[in-house]
Amino acid sequence: MTTSPIGSTLDEARAFLAAHPEIEAFDIVLTDANGIGRGKIIRRHELEGIYTGGRHLPISILGLDITGEDVHETGLIWDSGDGDLRAWPIPGTLVPLHGTMPPRGQVLMAMYHLDGVPMSSDPRHALQRQVDLLAAKGLYPAGAFELEFFLLSNERDGNGAVQPARAVLDGRSSDKTEVYSVDHLHGMEPLFSDIYAAARAQGIPAETVISEYAPGQYELTLNYRTDLMRAADDLVMLKRIVRLQARRHGVTACFMAKPIEAYAGSGMHVHLSMRDAEGTNIFTEEVEGDWSPTIRQAIGGLAATMAESMLVFAPHANSWRRFVSQSYAPMAPTWGVNNRSVALRIPAGDMKARRIEHRPSGVDANPYLVAATVLAGVAKGLDEKLDPGPETTGNGYQSDAPSTMPPDWRSAIEAAKASSFLKGAVGEDMHRTFTAIKQAEYLRVARTVSELDYHLYLHEV
Template identity: 80%
Template sequence: MTSPSGSSPAEAAAFLEAHPEIEAFDIVLTDVNGIGRGKIIRRHELMAIYEGGRHMPISILGLDITGEDVHETGLIWDSGDGDLRAWPIPGTLLPLHGTSPARGQVLLSMYHLDGTPMSSDPRHALVRQVEAFAARGLKPAGAFELEFFLLKNERDAEGRVQPAHAVLDGRHSGKTEVYSVDHLHGMEPLFSDIYAGAKAQSIPTETLISEYAPGQYELTLHYRDDVVRAADDLVLLKRLVRMQARRNGVTACFMAKPIEKYAGSGMHFHISMPDQAGRNVFAEETEGTWNEALLHALGGMAATMPESMLVFAPHANSWRRFVAQSYAPLAPTWGVNNRSVALRVPAGGVKARRIEHRVSGVDTNPYLVAATVLAAIAKGFDEKLDPGPETTGNGYETAPHLDSGPADWRSAIEAASASEFLKAALGPDLHSTFTAIKRAEYMRVARTVSELDYHLYLHEV
């Protein structure tokens, strides 16, 4: 059977010849929560996957954050938990740095047995949106930023997480070492491994920053002329950072808000819109005079943001990130060179004009985020939506706040479930799968008696 993903046995054969040392491979399918699920296969099994795909259960796309079946998705016993066929994503067959014995990995995407895309696979939703823009003569380009914490493996006496000591010499800092270059040196062995792993996997990793909280860092990725590959980059980089942190004796944390008194971690998405000739349609003819395409894109993103918040903040913890003065936006606002808004037009040359979508936490699925943002831009184009006045100065003080959209996780689930826009953006099947999983996860959290309950109520009520 010809691979519906475009993968080729020649790619696998060339890789095996170039890497005789590799004995096994991680085969990874990304679910709606952005979790990589799959298997470790032996070297001799790889060619068969490229020649005929790999049977995997349909239920792998109907799991909650803990890996439990969510029966309401219709992907478990409604279909007898039958197998579908996963195929390799071209260009993602790559070596893993520092493993012993040597291993590689390849990302997979799910298809029906007849080769049609499985509509609850998040990557297919993004591919569909990109294809819709191709029909308009446009090819979205972009990149994600990755913010994360490096934590000790052990929690403190009160059960709270703690910033990791420097892996170089064990030095500890409880300060916000934002933009401190010297502070980065303490994690140099770990980041050297990350950069080496990124080079081996052709992940275009660039700038490293000490961010705005103890133990918080940011890695940026080079801009791609293919938004799907940009999302692949983010998926691969998160796996790489987590693996290399563990090998260096610390924990990489991708929660949106792991430490209550400090800023959370975002996954900012930069997006521009070249046409077939390579001209960026967001670029204005005269710098500072915004063109209609840019404004309509901002208008679509702002108008659809309230009903899309479940994509951008999919977990209970996600909502703790939205705090004033914390570099996380509180309303669907836009501005120029302003980090207090949700949609930022960065400073820079006209040809590089882009929008930075600052809403998503690092705990989100980049395929869902990019698909939703692109659908919003398309809506803005089609309906010529106005983003409203530009927010200047301190957007936390001058802009409306969360009363313009869902104020919490439950409200976001309800808004997403009722959203015709989101249903079209993700496709009806993925929309149903995603919202069913989120409702199940909400009920799991709602019925859990936490340590906070005992702290507040045990001796008081």
């Protein structure tokens, strides 16, 4: 296979090189099941070869756990002799990296077999499969992701705990919940200016920045995309931007779901609408506030499949610390209107822009797998005309609706492994790979003797 199966062209590479004579090297980045960018840094003269013949990468790169160790149960290591497959550049993701020295660029990659068939343990292909299934029905998803994160000091406090970063402008510190404080944002203005400059250079529609509901916590919003795949690419690229620019300013960007015990965690909410072949939003109601059957059925599908999908939305041990009552993280598969205490929210706004805000995912989740699972849930709801039940009003944390959500990480792993829905949502190979990786990570955590063990038991038992 010597022709790109994903549509990338040599003309794109040559145009970029001509426009950026200063760039000396490129990060080529493949996103694994955990959302980690793995790949290589290539020299400028190698870029055209990537576009004409792809780049060989070992199949095992998609079978690694969070630490980079092989997970043999994925079947991607020695079962295949750890042979090479071919990664190809994703069109539209060849971009400069702002502020690097010497100047570098970046391109996202997708993995294919040597004959050009998509490698089905690549999470991006899982999303593409769901997009294609909907397109066959004349439906086209649009949306955007929200990015919440912490900016932390590179040094721990006296007790060894992480602490919010000092303002990069003047070194001022704050341990307050400066939620929606505009003046507080001014202290991070040099960093956010570089983030916006980097996003602009990469064509990423980064918009509003907010000081969020914890010391050191922030949110960046992304403009809506008519192509949900591109929205997921935006999120992957924006996380890389934030991490790099924070490092350049001497602080740490943290994408753990719950880095500080006493405060709210960080979510990755997905905003989703659905258009038909004529471009009409099928979630729009005929009379404002009289919800359309399609949006109710879509919510019904998302609610019905949420419990068995939670491992995708909360994939790590730390992810489960985020689900605390009255923390803005949902505790049950509830839905409501203009209500941030539910899992599935219909935001207020113009009815022509009607959408669903899917709130369970932490910022540590893989956006491709999240989007694939959400689309599969919507499709199930539409196909089976599922009723979401009564709307939750008021405090959703006091709802009488029974919660079917797994209580912890281990339960979520078992539910995911047994789920025929999730297997269909992400594909059999991706399902096997993802659940095997999560099982291996669970066992790693379970056998680790932590500092908490010593604190609780050393002198007491």
